[in-house]
Amino acid sequence: MRIRLYLVLLLIGLVSLPENGQAQQIARIDSLPATGLLIRTGWRWHSGDNPAWAKPDFDDSRWDSSKPFQSITSVPAFEKSPLGWFRLTFALDSAVAQQTLSLHLNQVGASEIYLDGTLFRRLGTVGASYDQQQAYTPKTWERYLLPSLSAGKHVLAVRLSQHRPPWYVPKRFYLTGPIFLARLVPTSGLIEEIASHLYVSTIANYIVVGVFLLLSVIHFLYYAYRRQRTNLIFAVAMLLGTYSLTLTDVLAVESNTELADWVSFCAGMVVMFFISLLLASYYAYLKQPFGWWFWSLTTALVVSRICVDYLGPELGLNLLNSLLLILMILEGIRVSRLAVRSRRANAQLLLSTILIMLAILLVGALISYWLSSSLPQYSPYISNVINLLFFMALPVGFAILLARDHAQTNQKLEERLAEIEQLSAEKESILKEQNEKLERQVAERTAKLTQSLAELHDTQEQLIQREKMASLGELTAGIAHEIQNPLNFVNNFADVSVELVAELKEEAEKGTQRDSELEAELLTDLEQNLTKISQHGSRAAGIVRSMLDHTRTSAGQSEPVDLNALVDEFLRLAYHGIRAQDKHGSTGPPExxxxxxxxxxxxxxxxxxxxxxxxxxxxxxxxxxxxxxxxxxxxxxxxxxxxxxxxxxxxxxxxxxxxxxxxxxxxxxxxxxxxxxxxxxxxxxxxxxxxxxxxxxxxxxxxxxxxxxxxxxxxxxxxxxxxxxxx
The missing domain is CATH 3.30.565.10 (Histidine kinase-like ATPase, C-terminal domain)
Structure with a gap:
């Protein structure tokens, strides 16, 4: 939008003659167009700083004539002394003075504006150095309402500073923006005009941003699903396009000049990469190698843009950057033509998309030029429509091309799927027969395996029984050795008891000569022997019971047990069993x-x-x-x-x-x-x-x-x- 504004100002400047000479000049304003009047003539400039220069009766006839609406590169004297005053003496016609007037201002530095000696507006902070200066760039829709002015002469004095930024800060606005621009506009209908203009431009930008963002998301999803490099490159390009348009919208509301330069620099870089990635999408889709020519164009495009932001339009850098953009478009046409000659699918549609974009550019430029002179009130609307079509032609066309390509791929997949289904139907019968055959074989082998498992189970049962019998043999040997002692005691005490009974019978046969004390002693000994026999018999019975418990099939019934006694009992049984085996199989001495x-x-x-x-x-x-x-x-x-x-x-x-x-x-x-x-x-x-x-x-x-x-x-x-x- 600013470029178109500068073109209009330049056309108006061609019909105005520069003012030279030392006589004080007065800019006469006899009429005021509906779009406003850029005040171009009558400006005087002087370096330095003096509050008296704001007074209306100050004689500025010895000051230098100047054109503050130009960039600082066109006024070298101001570039050398960036702190000074501009003065303008203008005379209002009575018809103009009857209207409510406003000023549309634009600048890059900072200023204090005096109207007839009274401070009218302060834009930023004027300083003697860059660090002291706080620059302010008015927003595109800002208008400053003037007080009621009478017909006749008035003085507009501007105290202004515009210092060069440090080397690391981009200087696009500093080198190309106007030092100070003042346009007198009628206030009536101004709000409707600004609102209409903002509405149209905002709607157009939102449409482009929405379409670009939607295309980016869709092709990111395509890439996640199909892993096609073309989708990834195009998705990144659309994302960069969204970002560049967003940064451009930020410039319309940014009043900090340094920050605006950085935003403009980032937006310019993003646009360069956006155009380069669009061309890369063509290369990837047409399967063209990324040769030295592509990388050279991309590098030159980025470098030229950096030079434009840091060096300004000098040395034809703007022309070089525009030429490189044209070469990018021509390279896209060349690659498309090669694809058409090679009879690649959809190559003709790809070439048509680029040609349509060029046609929109040329026809749109002619329409804009005609409207700016014939119907200027409609020029902003048509320009926004042309910009919308121009920016969307190539991405949308390429997106349609990719969608068509995906549709063709899906159609081929459906045809292939139909062939596979047909083959599957033919193989299904074969597989059915093979399955039946395999089921018969599996049934036969299962029967054999079942028989083998049964035999294996019987073998395992026999081995387990063998292990139990081996354990029983060892236990029996231990029990036999362990039971021998109580049996010996029982036998010995039984023999002694028989002898005691015999002696007791002999005493009983003596009649009156019986020894009662001896009988009592014999009975006591007999009682003790029987007690011993009972004890050792119980011990033998316990050993036999333990043996029976071990050999008996367990019913799995749990019961409280003295674990210490159980452990000690089986320790002794195992020990005597191993000793009995050793004695049985040894020719050595006992034990x-x-x-x-x-x-x-x-x-x-x-x-x-x-x-x-x-x-x-x-x-x-x-x-x-x-x-x-x-x-x-x-x-x-x-x-x-x-x-x-x-x-x-x-x-x-x-x-x-x-x-x-x-x-x-x-x-x-x-x-x-x-x-x-x-x-x-x-x-x-x-x-x-x-x-x-x-x-x-x-x-x-x-x-x-x-x-x-x-x-x-x-x-x-x-x-x-x-x-x-x-x-």
């Missing part, structure tokens, strides 16, 4: 195998609810393994080695712990993980089934919800630990 038994029972353990038969089997297996381990080491290391089997009970919270230790060779680390697996044994062939520890593990973990673990310390022995919950 060939001996081991040291170490017990440590927790007296506070109390009764524990378990299945005593099952726990007995577990203990017997662990004790037998321990005695086998120490006997094996004793056979290999007879000197200096004492076979020792230890057992301890303890309670930790709601858990009872039973530890069974031996000082044998221990379990090698490589087979510790297999020790509880079924049929795994470290004993020689024929001496173990490999089910003892497996059954024990199942009894503890599944039957009693406890744990059975192995803790081996290598050559110093092995520890099995049982943990049983109290409840």
């Amino acid at each position: 060939h195998f001996n081991a040291q038994l170490v017990t440590q029972y927790d007296d506070s353990l109390g009764t524990v609810t378990v299945v005593p038969q099952d726990i007995g089997r577990v203990l017997l297996n662990l004790f037998n393994n321990a005695f086998h381990a120490v006997r094996e080491r004793a056979a290999k290391e007879p000197a200096g080695y004492t076979p020792t089997v230890s057992v301890s009970t303890s309670r930790s919270g709601n858990t009872v712990v039973i530890d069974v230790r031996d000082n044998g060779f221990g379990v090698p680390e490589g087979i510790r993980e297999k020790i509880f697996q079924p049929f795994f044994t470290t004993k020689p062939t024929g001496q173990g089934t490999g089910l003892g520890l497996s059954l024990s593990y199942d009894i503890i973990t599944k039957g009693h919800r406890g744990t059975l673990s192995l803790e081996s310390t290598g050559s110093t022995g092995t520890t099995f630990r049982i943990r049983l919950p109290v409840n």
Whole structure:
């Protein structure tokens, strides 16, 4: 919009003659157009700062003539001395003075405006340096209402500073904006004009921003779904276009000149990348390589734009930047023509889109030029419509092209899907026959597997029974040795009792010569013998009952048990059983195998609810393994080695712990993980089934919800630990 304003001002300036000479001049305003009058003639300028220069009676005839509506590059004297005063003496015709007047002002620096010696408006803060100056650029719709002015002469004095920004700040507005522009406009109808202008420009910008943002989101989603590089590049380009238009709208409301320069710089960079990415979208869609020419054009476009913002329009930089933009468009045409010649799909539509955009540009320029002179009141509306069509032609056309391409791809996919469905129908019957055949084969193999599993189950039952019988044999040997002692006592005391009865009969036959004291002594001895016989008979009966309980099939009934007594009982049975086996298979003297038994029972353990038969089997297996381990080491290391089997009970919270230790060779680390697996044994062939520890593990973990673990310390022995919950 500012560019079009400058073009209008330039056309008006062509019909005005510059004022030279030293005589004080008066700008006469005899009429006022509806669009306002730019005050171009009669301006005087002088560097320096003097409050007296604001007075209306001050003689400024010796000041230099100037054109403050030009940029600072056109007034080198002001560029050298950026703090000074402008004065304008103007005369109002009576017809003009009767109207309500306003000033439309524009500047880049800061100013204090005096009307007939009275401060009328302060725009920013005038300073002697850039740091002291606070620049202010009036917004495009700002108008300043003048007080009632009489017909005749008036003086407008402007105290103004416009210092050059630091090197790192862009200087586009500083180098191209007017030093000070004053346009006299009628106030009547001004609000409607500004509102209408803002409404039209805002609607146009919102439409473009909305379309660009919508296209960006759609093609980002396309990229997320299809992973096509063209969609990603086009989505980023549309996002940059949205950002550039947003920054351009920010410029219309930004009054801080330095910040406006930065916003303009960012907007310019975004526009350059937007145009470059549009061309890159063409390259990606047409599968053209990004050669040196594309990168050279992009680099030159960006660099030229940076130079324009920092160096201004000097040295033809604006022309160079425009030329590079034209080359970008021509490159798009060239690539499209190559695609048309190669008969690529949709290439003709792509070329037509670019040509339509160029036609809109040329026709729109001619229409704008004609309206600016013939119907200026309609010029802003038509210009906004042309801008809308120009900015949307290429992106929307390319978006339609991509949508058409996706539609063609979907159509091909649907055709391919129909072919696949047809092939699937043909293969379905084949698969059905094969499935029936496979089902028959699976049924046959399942029957064979079922038979094999049944045989395997029978074999496992036989092995388990064998393990039980082996355990029973070891238990029987221990019981036989253990029951021998009470039976010997029973026999001995029975023989002695028979002799006592015989002596008692002899005394009874003596009649009056009976010794009553001897009879009483014999009866006492007989009573004691019978008591001993009863005790040892009960002991033998208990051993037999324990044997029957061990061999009886467990019903799984839990009952409170004195765990210490149960552990000690099976420790003794296992020990005597291993000794009986050793004596039976040895030619040496009696009591060939001996081991040291170490017990440590927790007296506070109390009764524990378990299945005593099952726990007995577990203990017997662990004790037998321990005695086998120490006997094996004793056979290999007879000197200096004492076979020792230890057992301890303890309670930790709601858990009872039973530890069974031996000082044998221990379990090698490589087979510790297999020790509880079924049929795994470290004993020689024929001496173990490999089910003892497996059954024990199942009894503890599944039957009693406890744990059975192995803790081996290598050559110093092995520890099995049982943990049983109290409840």
